[in-house]
Amino acid sequence: MDVISKSIQLIFSGDHDLLQIVLLSLRVSFTATFIASSLAIPFGALLTNYDFTGKRAIMVVASAFMALPPVVVGLLVYLMLSRSGPLGEWGLLYTPSAMIIAQTMLIFPIVLVLTVEALKPIKRDYSHLMNALDVPPMLRLRTMIWDARFAIYTAVLAGFGRALAEVGAVILVGGNINGQTRVMTTTIALESSKGNLELALALGLVLILLALIVNAAMHGVARIGQRYQVTRQ
């Protein structure tokens, strides 16, 4: 009980280290989610709207990558960014940028697959109307994305939740350097192993609170979306 009350005190004391870790976690996860979503949503719309050779293979790989162990992604990014790797010259290893790259790779397949699933029923429902109205291709894609936006917001939030809770990849490519690349999950792992349970638990509580907020947002968005969902045939 003493640990719990101390960790709660730590949260409300405005501890500088704790705040820095939380803010870095949010910055890395927000940026990775933004980049992954900016790429995955339009790509998902193209995949849904057009048939081409290899489309099925892309979807199979993307679905498989949804369950990819983060530590493997971390290792791949590590190998790319390490001094002897192809992108070693960029000098990004053990920086927040490396963590953003790893998280982007982790989130991209999640947002992509969920976006395609969100767009499929829209494509099925709208294709005749779009064809009848001779809607230009770009407007078709924009319309589909807009009308599936509530399901796509949920996909983005799912990606953000995954990024925030991820530990294996960011610890490999970020190095868990104090004041530079230490995020909530990696700090919890480190501090609990050192026996500093107050900080670990305080960060754990913040993480749980953020997870609750993300999930509440997902439910709220899905509920709004249901108002526009066609249930009658």
Next chain:
Amino acid sequence: MTLIVFHKTTYDADGQSLVGPLNITLDATGVTALLGHNGAGKSLFLQLAHGMLRPTDGRVEIDGQDVRETRRSRGFIFQNNVLMRRSVAQNVAFALATSNMSASQKSERVDELLAMVQLRDRADQPAALLSGGEAQRMALARALINEPNVVMMDEPTSSMDPSATAQFEAIVTAVKSAGVGFIWATHDRAQAQRCADQVIFMEQGKICEDSSAEDFFRMTRSDAAKRYLNGEI
């Protein structure tokens, strides 16, 4: 007068001839009822006449122009209505997405059409909340918003109750008197008698009879049409 001309038009799928060859000049003024049993080719005929379906061979012209190139200026109402995941007003306005009208002109036009189909009070509600009859009236507003000369309707009242059907027919009759033509596929012979000026009867993808409604119901010539009217097919 709006003339739709089918020049040796055929439509095949999976190596099977589904429609044609059709050689017909159709005056699409007034209401033309398209009759025939299931699978006779009525829906394909409508889609070819509208331009949303590319013929396998031959061509279809409206007032001398290829229907494919001008299809945006014609309306189409589907049997299974397409309800976009938007409000009723936004569903109707979508047909103006490629128009050069200003936002205020579009809004005025939508308001005018919703008033005509008696849905002005539902304008801001999600279209998914409309009843079957209301949804088809919304589709009629969407089909009319680009001021078409002719609107194709594929069994629009098949899932409506008698009162909703009567309301729909009354609106179509009023629009017809303003100079808009309708090609209306229906299984309801009484409806064809009530509303149609001309009748086209189809059997196995071909046109068996093309005459005024009065002649069709008074002195049917083809055996297929006689059997259809007697309820034998």
